[in-house]
Amino acid sequence: MFTSAGSFEGMWYIFVIIFSLSRVGARYENVNIKQDWWETAVFYQLNTRSFMDSDGDGIGDINGITTRLDYLKELGVDAAWLSPIFKSAMHDFGYDTTDYYTIQPEYGSMEDFEHLLKKANELNIKIVLELVPNHTSNESEWFLKSSNRDEYYSDWFIWESGHLDNMGIRKPPNNWVSVFRKSAWKYMANRDQYYLHQFGESQPDLNYRNPVVVDEIKNVIKFWLEKGVAGLKIPSINYLFEVDKDLYGGRYPDEPITGRPGLGPDDYVYLEHVYTKDQEETYDMVSQLRDVFDGITIRDNLTRIMMTEADTTIKNAVKYYGEGAHLGAHVPFNLGLIGELNKESDARDFKYIIDRWLTYKPLKKPANWMIGNHDKSRVSSRFRPDLVDALNMLILLLPGIAITYMGEEIGMVNGFVPWSETKDPLACNTDDPVNYIEVSRDPVRTPFQWNSGKNGGFSTAERTWLPVADGYESLNVASQRSAVRSHYQVYRTLTNLRIRPAFRLGRYESLSLNNDVFAFKRWYNDDTYIIVMNVGKRDRIVNLTAFDLVFGQLEVEASSVLSSRTYSDNVQANRLDLAVDEALVLRMQV
Known part of the structure; x- marks a missing residue:
């Protein structure tokens, strides 16, 4: 029997600690939990055109990637994801495919690609x-056969007749607007009809209500999986279907106007896109495509993964995981960190965006994290250069899959691409030599910076397809490799850390x-880590004992480049001072 209130409280406190620790241990009794290769992988997105040029034409290529696989291996990368390499008209640099079964000649040959696969396999890189x-x-x-009304191909694309206005002028079928601005309909005289293009006018939409089209796309997927790739990433998945026009009397309806000020009918956000994306049929199609991946997986006893990208609401995004017996994508991209965080975001925004995905996704499906890609301003430019290490800590140490866009590991910044050298069709379609830079994706696609030599070591050409970013002489892989402390060194430390249970x-x-x-806290049994970062603009003192069962001293496992702390330094859990942009990975001392 307890003799006093104080002793009772003391014993109760000890009981709570013992009970809590027992629960943590019980949660992970099986230390040999089986995980598939992709579930905790580090994926590295590289822009084929900008990564490494092997033949001196100023354009990156497949052989260039092959020569740099060792770099990816030393970074701790598990899989390299290549931007489109299929034969293309190159109006949108691979996103306008002319032949899904052939390699774009300026990138190399099928033999070059097979050599890349062989070398990657030797290094255990997918x-x-x-x-x-x-x-x-x-x-x-x-498309050419469809436009000529070839009997087999005639219905492979979305064709509509349009109408004549009161002045007898031909008009598109409705008010739909392309993502790249202006009408989403383009007239073809030889067919005397308009075709739908939700992106550039050189990119006609396929008709997924035609089962022959669906079968052909499944054949394309089989071809490349059987070739030996570990998976396929499918962008703009939520645009596959438009509304069924039969529900509207055989005519595609106008989309409602948003009413936002300062917009005109040529602007994509002028309309609410209720009929041209996020249609329910899309989820069934994703499930059908997943069956193709699973068929090859079962045959070869090696998981081939489907990655999908949909710029949509959180509720729509997580539906791409699939529901019940209908499996969806292995990795439906989480675009929250990319689309909703910037230099004005504070710690509450970070917590909200991260925890939201973990809350909405299916419980037993792995999360995925990316902070940059080839369409969004680079991390160093979108946030601050000194915050790069903190943001790499996020994507590499949060639970699940990490996806890094090339150059984020060294803190590359946006390049400047003048109007005269602009290649991005999204920017060119603004017809605005002053404000084009607000939408141009070229600055984030400039050549990779390998060293301080000519063109940053990317190419021996006199002129590269996009100019190399200013400052490459000091901001490059070679200089960061040789430095004692650098973003590169921090990144390698983090990929080594993420191997721990x-x-x-x-x-x-x-x-x-x-x-x-x-x-945030990560723990397994009695091995506990705290990752802490100051994303604000003033020094702060914090108390980490706000986390349950965190107390005493913590040891530094990794620190941002400008931090005063280094590996194995000790800090007090109840009083930690953090400089602006400082980020630390701390381990509880047991």
Whole structure:
């Protein structure tokens, strides 16, 4: 019997600690939990055209990638995801495919690609290709035959007749607007009809209500999986279907106007896109495509993964995981960190965006994290250069899959591409030599910076397809490789850390310790880590004992480049001072 309230409280406190620890241990009794290769992988997105030029023509290529696989291996990369390499008219640099079964000649040959696969396999690096099935090129054989009303291909694309206005002028079928601005309909005189293009006018949409089209896309997927790729990434998946026009009397309806000020009918956000994306049929189609991946997986006893990208709401995005017996994508991209965080975001925003995905996704499906890609301003430019290490800690140490866009591991910044050298059709379609830069994706696609030599070591050409970013002489792989502390060195430390059970298997908890400091805890059994970062603009002092069972001293496992702390330094859990942009990985001392 307890003799006093104080002793009772003391014993109760000890009981709570013992009970909590027993629960943590019980959660992971099986230390040999089986995980498939992709479930905790580090994926590295590289822009084929900008990664490495092997033949001196100023354009990156497949052989260039092959020569740099060792670099990916030393980074700790598990899989390389290549931007489109299929034969293309190159109006949108591979996103306008003319032949899904052939390699774009300026990137190399099928033999070159097979050599890449062989070398990657030797290094245990998986290769993932990007496949664009929403549309082809208007120069593809499929489209040319369809435009000539070939009996077999006639219904492979979305064709409509349009109408004449009161002045007798031909008008598109409705008010639909392309993602690249202006009407989503293009007139073809030889067919006397308009075709739908939800992106550039050189990119006609395929008709997924035609089962022959669906079968052909499944054949394309089989071809590349049987060739030996580990998976395919499918962009713009939520554009595969438009509304069924039979529900509207055989005519595609106008989309409603948003009413936002300062917009005109040529602007994509002028309309609410209720009929041209996020249609329910899309989820069934994803399930059908997943069956193709699973068929090859079962045959070869090696998982081939389907990665999908949909810029949509959180509820729509997580539906791509599939429901019940209908499996969806292995990796439906989580675009929250890319689309909703910027230099003005505070610790509460970070916590909200991260925890939201973990809350909405299916419980037993792996999360995935990316902070940059080839369509969005680079991390160093979108946030601040000194925050790069903190953001790499996020994607590499949060639970699940990490996806890095090339150059983020060294903190590359946006390049400047003048109007005269602009290649991005999204920017060119603004017809605006002053404000084009606001939408241009060229600055984030400039050549990779390998060293301080000519063209940053990317190419021996006199002129590269896009200019190399200013400052490459000091910001490059070679200089960061040789430095004692650099973004590159931090990144390698983090990929080594994520192999530990606490990061592969461990649980997760997060806190916004104040408006500036975000922290999260990862733990497995009695191995506990705290990742803490000051994303604000002033120094802060925080108390990490706000996390359950965190106390005493913590040891530094990794620190951002400008941090005053280094490996094995000790800090006090109850009082930690953090400089602006400082980020630390701390381990509980047992």
